[in-house]
Amino acid sequence: MRYQQLMRGSESHLVAETDGAYYDLTAAKPELEGFRDLARSASVADASIDALAADVLDDAPEIDAGDVASDRDLPVVPEEVWAAGVTYQISEQARQAESDTPDMYVDVYDAERPEVFFKATPSRTVGPNEDVGVRADSEWNVPEPELGIVLYRGDVVGYTIGNDVSSRDIEGENPLYLPQAKVYDRCCSIGPCIVSTGDIPDPHDLSMSMSVTRDGVEIYADETSTIEMVRTCEELADYYTRHNAIPELAVLLTGTSIVPDEGFDLTAGDVVSIDIEGIGTLTNGVRTV
Known part of the structure; x- marks a missing residue:
């Protein structure tokens, strides 16, 4: 359901x-x-x-x-939203391209331990048809469409769609700036629904697409599949819950493989639509925060 x-x-x-x-x-x-x-x-x-x-x-x-x-x-109000990075080859390549220390991303892509980081609190998370935010002090902001895992007391109970909005120039300047590039007002959206695990028997073979429109004109579109993930949902959930006082309800985003070109910058007034097979479409406007 x-x-x-x-x-x-x-x-x-x-x-x-x-x-x-x-x-x-x-x-x-x-x-x-x-x-x-x-x-x-x-x-x-x-x-x-x-x-x-x-x-x-x-x-x-x-x-x-x-x-x-x-x-x-919002289909669910999780106490925490976490996210994983460098789970697709293209995201590893994009993080290398933006960073002054590219080798560290190669190491994570090939390592046993994945990159798992805190993303948002409920107050920083918006739902369908609400505006996500882009930082006023960033000149390179991008949407990141991702499959979201919904966990109840650490157990996977469903899936949703997430937009892990990011400031790539801030992160690229220094990896220690990752929290500022990822965590800020309206930095995350989830929705439009939660689909139970019974209705998605294999989350690792779902088509995913994203489009961005500006003034009614499509300026970006791409598609991929979760089959390209080098990590499983179970593996990412396991590392998130290890030695961690997890909340009753959480969402874990699983990384992106749709990465706009370097010249693309998300701007106030844009509309982002993310579609994942079997889940639906998450649509958000954009505002400067």
């Missing part, structure tokens, strides 16, 4: 999508206000999130698809 969060007036509602229809789980079970409640209940019952949701569907009212599109919010 796919799970989305809607703002209906001042109230948050968890919606499940199955067979092209949308069902308001919160209307049937007020205790299920969000995805966290569903994941927590499934954990207590030692059941899958889909099995728990299926028990509620018969009593859940159906919602019009147009209302879902207009009321859509």
